[in-house]
Amino acid sequence: MTAEIVIINQHGVAMAADSAVTIGSQKIINSAIKLFSLSRTEPVGIMIYGSANLLNIPWETLIKLYRKENDSKLNNLINYGEGFMDFLHSQLHLFSDDQQNDWASNRISDIFNYIIEQIKTEIINLQNKGAHVDEVVINTHAESIILEYLEVLRGNPQIYEDDIEQSLLDRIDSISIKLIEDVFPFTSSKPDIRNLLTRVAQLSVLNCAPINSSGIVIAGFGEKDIFPSVVTYEIYGVFNNQLLYIIRDDKTIINENSKYMKSDIIPYAQEDVVRSFLDGIHPELFNYAIDFTEKTISQILSDPLLEFKNDIDIKSLSKACSESLKQEIQRFMTSNLLSPMIEMIKALPKDELASMAEALVNMTAFRRKMAFSSMETVGGPVDVAVISKGDGLVWVKRKHYFPKELNTHFFENYFK
Incomplete structure (x- = not known):
């Protein structure tokens, strides 16, 4: 790092x-x-x-x-x-063909391992709640998690053009077959899930997943x-x-x-540390506040005592409220904190540019040094x-x- x-x-x-x-x-x-x-x-x-x-x-x-x-x-x-x-x-x-294949294999493997850990965590949570877990339940939750990650991959910028040669897809598929068998053995009788995993492997290489x-x-x-x-x-x-x-x-x-x-x-x-300095709030705290707002509004509107709740889309309303809060906080940060800082930077001489750049890196280093858990x-x-x-x-x-x-x-x- x-x-x-x-x-x-x-x-x-x-x-x-x-x-x-x-x-x-x-x-x-x-x-x-x-x-x-x-x-x-x-x-x-x-x-x-x-x-x-x-x-x-x-x-x-x-x-x-x-x-x-x-x-x-x-x-x-x-x-x-x-x-x-x-x-x-x-x-x-x-870069030989073997090296390029190894790169693709490592990339796909990292994503597969991330997905399987998410599946394991979901199953453990179900077991802790006393829910019945069998092969059907495992495959159902696995398919749901794979579909969610597939949407994440589709949202990344695409490197290759839309017209992708079949030979390229076949090359990726040949790399992913063994990985699917090793990481997801429980899907051996589920071709639909395996097809989703094959698509995940393809997008892992074709799209810009930040790995x-x-x-x-x-x-x-x-x-x-x-x-x-x-x-x-x-x-x-x-x-x-x-x-x-x-x-x-x-x-x-x-x-x-x-x-x-x-x-x-x-x-x-x-x-994160530099953004805290510039924006006046840590990015994790900002995201937590927005998520907390959305969940809180949703819980309040879900109260069975509210007679009008059946007439509104609770999820959409809570999402709209949290998005409005997010935009307002961002507007405040930009106009009252970030913009004045940028205006000041415009006038800095070269030696002050260097001093500020060094100070921001040192500030991040000091924050990491003081963090007990990292x-x-x-x-x-x-x-x-x-x-x-x-x-x-x-x-x-x-x-x-x-x-x-x-x-x-x-x-x-x-x-x-």
Whole structure:
């Protein structure tokens, strides 16, 4: 896990990243490098979050290969993003068919294991309530849970076009058959449920389910850019010799002219602490308040003493009330908390951009340190860079895995 920040205004863009990386489920190492320059000479930086590898190749290796082979000036920041994606497409020969199948298998397996845990939890709850549980009950609840998750997958952005080749579906099906038999043996006599699981497997690969994905953040200036921009990609993997990714529009800012110049604070990965600072309320508390409101209204309207209850749709009314509350709280947060913060950011000089970015990452690290029930998944030295049109990429804080004084040749050879 990680915490990263981009703060952007008319003067430039600050990027900050912590150093924590989780190995397995328990081990945390605080020496990972997640922030790099994308060009040796041009004002462009790149950060990574989420998975540190694309299949089995470290992102650091791919970034530095790109930097070695591509040192030309590009007109706009988005061109650097497109260029990096084109470079990744040119490297797909590094990923064998077996590696791509393993990626798909791991992805499908993660989702299947999540679904089976949901089914087990539901069955245990029924047993604890004294309900009779047999094969029919198990299959009924399993089908319901699978259908719910299928709807979640359908709601994710789709990478492939609607016209999907049958050979691609057959390839996914051949991977999922054994997984279905291993994880859902009780469905052996239920072809309808197995067909649903097959569709879940297909959408696990075809759609952008946020599982073990990598985030790529590219920020800075192109040759013709006067103001900075940032573009964020969510990269899922490689399958069928295709790089699977989308652009995160919610975390992308393209500033093309001064009239619509946008300033913002963009958090990545573990965003809850930064969102609490910006919005004035923790995201989990916000969601809890909305859910609690909906449930409370529904319970009140379900009171048998209310004579008019049969004349109204209780579920729709409680949903409408909670949605109205949600919109009003969001409006208040935006107008009274977030917007004034963004207005202040517009005037920050470059050094203050760097200080604020570092402070927000450190604040997340401190919150994780003080949380008794969670691991310190954010921590270690914070790398900070500021990118401006005139000065390029300037490191404010940067860790090295080697002593600088013993490796002068590294810095001498950097620009050769």
